[in-house]
Amino acid sequence: GQQVMQIPQYQHVQEGEDFTTYCNSSTTLSNIQWYKQRPGGHPVFLIQLVKSGEVKKQKRLTFQFGEAKKNSSLHITATQTTDVGTYFCAGEGGSEKLVFGKGTKLTVNP
Amino acid sequence: DGGITQSPKYLFRKEGQNVTLSCEQNLNHDAMYWYRQDPGQGLRLIYYSQIVNDFQKGDIAEGYSVSREKKESFPLTVTSAQKNPTAFYLCASSPTALLYGYTFGSGTRLTVV
Numbered sequence: 001g002q003q004v005m006q007i008p009q010y011q012h013v014q015e016g017e018d019f020t021t022y023c024n025s026s027t028t029l030s031n032i033q034w035y036k037q038r039p040g041g042h043p044v045f046l047i048q049l050v051k052s053g054e055v056k057k058q059k060r061l062t063f064q065f066g067e068a069k070k071n072s073s074l075h076i077t078a079t080q081t082t083d084v085g086t087y088f089c090a091g092e093g094g095s096e097k098l099v100f101g102k103g104t105k106l107t108v109n110p
Numbered sequence: 111d112g113g114i115t116q117s118p119k120y121l122f123r124k125e126g127q128n129v130t131l132s133c134e135q136n137l138n139h140d141a142m143y144w145y146r147q148d149p150g151q152g153l154r155l156i157y158y159s160q161i162v163n164d165f166q167k168g169d170i171a172e173g174y175s176v177s178r179e180k181k182e183s184f185p186l187t188v189t190s191a192q193k194n195p196t197a198f199y200l201c202a203s204s205p206t207a208l209l210y211g212y213t214f215g216s217g218t219r220l221t222v223v
Contacts, residue, residue: 001169009150033211042200043153045211088152096160097168098212100145102152 002027002093006101014109019076021104023089030092032065032072037103038085046074081108112137116201116215123195123222131186131218133201139213140206142184146170147198147217156199159184160206188220195222 003026013019023032031050035043047056049065049072056063062075072091076083086105090098114135123129135142141160145153155168159178173192178184184203188195198219202212 006152035211042214042216043202043212045213048211090153097155097158099155100153102150 004099004101012107023072025070027093032091035088114215121220126190133184135203139203141204143202144186145200
């Protein structure tokens with residue numbers, strides 16, 4: 001079945017450094033979504049990408065959807081302590097249900 | 111405010127007992143989902159429902175059961191057949207399947223002893 005792989009599993013950065021997490025699917029995706037889960041919290045929807053090669057920005061966060069619609073990335077510029085949490089990608093590839101990656105846990109040293 | 115309510119936040123049960131987790135939404139969303147989250151495992155789909163009185167198995171449905179008698183409610187029963195029930199359970203909803211981001215509840219942490 002469809003699999004969504006996410007790397008790295010963990011990332012520790014100094015405050016002010018950049019951070020990137022990558023998402024790769026075994027099948028072509030119709031869309032990809034990104035979520036953030038703060039420690040002890042629940043996932044919160046960040047954004048959805050639908051078009052091949054799409055790039056969307058939310059303040060310091062930049063989201064990309066690959067040309068082949070099989071990969072995606074989330075880049076955070078100049079991390080802050082408020083960025084701490086686990087970032088999940090989730091994609092749909094024709095099965096009518098989202099498949100989540102295992103997430104990248106980001107910790108930020110102030 | 112609209113949202114999803116999961117109750118209780120923490121739940122303890124003895125091994126061999128069935129337990130039902132509540133999920134209620136007032137967002138008027140058609141689709142609802144149950145996920146299980148274990149450390150390092152991400153979110154795994156248990157069951158989902160796109161319309162009242164209809165639901166489908168997800169990837170790890172064994173040992174679980176659901177019902178969708180009302181649009182607002184999608185309770186999950188963890189039966190004694192579930193071999194490793196201790197986990198964090200998340201309920202989510204969306205206006206229609208796949209076209210929108212999911213709204214998640216705050217979760218129920220189930221511990222079976």
